[in-house]
Amino acid sequence: MSANRPRASYHHGSLRETLVRACLELIRAEGIGAVSLRRVAREAGVSPGAPYHHFPDRAALLTAIAGEGFAMLEERLVDARAAAPSPSAALTALTETYVRFAHEQPAYFHLMFRPELAHPDKDEAAKEAADRSFQVLCDTVADCQRAGDVPAGDPGPLVTALWALAHGLASLWVDGPLDGRAKGFAGSTEALVAQVAQGVAAVLAGAARAGVRLGP
Amino acid sequence: MSANRPRASYHHGSLRETLVRACLELIRAEGIGAVSLRRVAREAGVSPGAPYHHFPDRAALLTAIAGEGFAMLEERLVDARAAAPSPSAALTALTETYVRFAHEQPAYFHLMFRPELAHPDKDEAAKEAADRSFQVLCDTVADCQRAGDVPAGDPGPLVTALWALAHGLASLWVDGPLDGRAKGFAGSTEALVAQVAQGVAAVLAGAARAGVRLGP
DNA sequence: TGACAGGTCTATGCGGCGCTTAGATTCTGA
DNA sequence: TCAGAATCTAAGCGCCGCATAGACCTGTCA
Numbered sequence: 163m164s165a166n167r168p169r170a171s172y173h174h175g176s177l178r179e180t181l182v183r184a185c186l187e188l189i190r191a192e193g194i195g196a197v198s199l200r201r202v203a204r205e206a207g208v209s210p211g212a213p214y215h216h217f218p219d220r221a222a223l224l225t226a227i228a229g230e231g232f233a234m235l236e237e238r239l240v241d242a243r244a245a246a247p248s249p250s251a252a253l254t255a256l257t258e259t260y261v262r263f264a265h266e267q268p269a270y271f272h273l274m275f276r277p278e279l280a281h282p283d284k285d286e287a288a289k290e291a292a293d294r295s296f297q298v299l300c301d302t303v304a305d306c307q308r309a310g311d312v313p314a315g316d317p318g319p320l321v322t323a324l325w326a327l328a329h330g331l332a333s334l335w336v337d338g339p340l341d342g343r344a345k346g347f348a349g350s351t352e353a354l355v356a357q358v359a360q361g362v363a364a365v366l367a368g369a370a371r372a373g374v375r376l377g378p
Numbered sequence: 379m380s381a382n383r384p385r386a387s388y389h390h391g392s393l394r395e396t397l398v399r400a401c402l403e404l405i406r407a408e409g410i411g412a413v414s415l416r417r418v419a420r421e422a423g424v425s426p427g428a429p430y431h432h433f434p435d436r437a438a439l440l441t442a443i444a445g446e447g448f449a450m451l452e453e454r455l456v457d458a459r460a461a462a463p464s465p466s467a468a469l470t471a472l473t474e475t476y477v478r479f480a481h482e483q484p485a486y487f488h489l490m491f492r493p494e495l496a497h498p499d500k501d502e503a504a505k506e507a508a509d510r511s512f513q514v515l516c517d518t519v520a521d522c523q524r525a526g527d528v529p530a531g532d533p534g535p536l537v538t539a540l541w542a543l544a545h546g547l548a549s550l551w552v553d554g555p556l557d558g559r560a561k562g563f564a565g566s567t568e569a570l571v572a573q574v575a576q577g578v579a580a581v582l583a584g585a586a587r588a589g590v591r592l593g594p
Numbered sequence: 595t596g597a598c599a600g601g602t603c604t605a606t607g608c609g610g611c612g613c614t615t616a617g618a619t620t621c622t623g624a
Numbered sequence: 625t626c627a628g629a630a631t632c633t634a635a636g637c638g639c640c641g642c643a644t645a646g647a648c649c650t651g652t653c654a
Binding site for chain 1: 630634
């Protein structure tokens with residue numbers, strides 16, 4: 163960043179935004195472990211105390227970024243659903259989109275789901291974006307049930323399973339363990355994720371045909 | 379711990395083990411964020427430098443604990459599979475066991491899957507326990523395919539999906555986001571997890587009956 | 595028995611961390 | 625125009641991981 167280039171004026175002008183960008187770049191380049199407020203301030207070219215005029219503490223900066231992440235994820239999920247030609251294809255697309263988001267934006271993904279780093283559950287905007295994302299999944303499952311593409315009955319376990327499946331794939335990929343095993347299965351993790359997402363839709367459709375009914 | 383009770387002798391005797399226990403207790407009581415080598419040493423009643431005679435750095439202590447975790451998880455998975463009356467029941471039991479382990483031992487679970495904390499992939503014993511755990515899942519899926527309880531064909535995507543499903547449920551539960559949504563679905567997260575695990579087996583069985591075949 | 599080597603622990607110090615406080619500088623609007 | 629608000633710097637607190645040097649204990653072997 164602009165650590166060496168001195169600012170023109172005493173006041174930065176858009177320090178808050180600059181800090182957020184510097185933080186993201188730092189996570190991208192050196193991982194979550196390298197993130198400190200002092201370091202972020204240094205990268206942004208300001209004194210170590212400056213960030214505290216924009217964020218009450220370190221977690222607040224990270225929470226702001228997490229909120230951005232939830233908004234980005236929601237947008238991608240909405241677009242993926244809208245672009246899909248059928249409810250079943252939408253379900254597959256949601257899984258792939260969730261996992262791809264995590265893989266392309268691991269910095270956001272980490273901050274969104276690590277309570278020791280950020281607290282998006284205490285941020286109204288982040289919570290609402292997360293709720294709307296979840297609703298996209300619920301609506302898509304309802305579409306699928308109406309179309310007979312997935313088993314009828316209580317959608318709760320199905321929605322939970324689909325969320326957990328996508329989140330598990332994303333976590334295992336981003337944090338490392340999946341890559342090694344994927345090579346033996348499908349050549350690449352991308353290919354394996356696609357196979358899984360499509361396989362799930364096929365299995366759910368088959369179960370629906372077989373008359374399986376979900377429920378407590 | 380024994381911070382206030384002075385040791386009888388200059389040498390501790392079993393400091394390594396004491397540090398591991400103190401670290402686990404610290405994570406349990408105050409979370410991962412509270413773990414520092416100095417703090418662990420204080421809880422164990424030794425000087426801040428003492429741990430470095432047993433672990434080269436902080437990550438090594440955490441990696442040792444992660445290795446223990448993989449061994450514990452493997453044992454539980456092996457037992458769960460052995461106790462199940464059928465291949466299909468074994469599959470359900472594996473999911474429930476994985477998720478329950480994470481919920482009951484979040485300290486271990488975190489250390490096993492957070493590369494910024496520990497590096498179990500660089501620990502031979504941990505890697506082997508993880509491989510054996512994965513093999514338990516592969517074997518169980520193979521049993522299910524032979525019994526016709528899950529679709530035939532390439533087991534890769536299925537094994538991956540089941541692992542990701544369990545890991546996603548575990549992560550979402552341990553890190554918070556699942557609890558809120560589960561209340562609306564099944565009353566409690568435990569109940570929801572059970573419903574999901576059983577639902578998955580039912581859906582897979584239905585898909586097998588419908589003649590679904592997995593594969594690239 | 596006693597010297598000594600090696601393992602285990604303490605003491606001290608380095609730079610970096612989150613966060614606080616006090617004070618300097620700039621911007622804003624009455 | 626000018627006071628007050630907003631933004632930034634400087635300095636300091638106790639904590640951290642880790643390195644080094646030295647104190648202590650214990651097992652070993654002459």
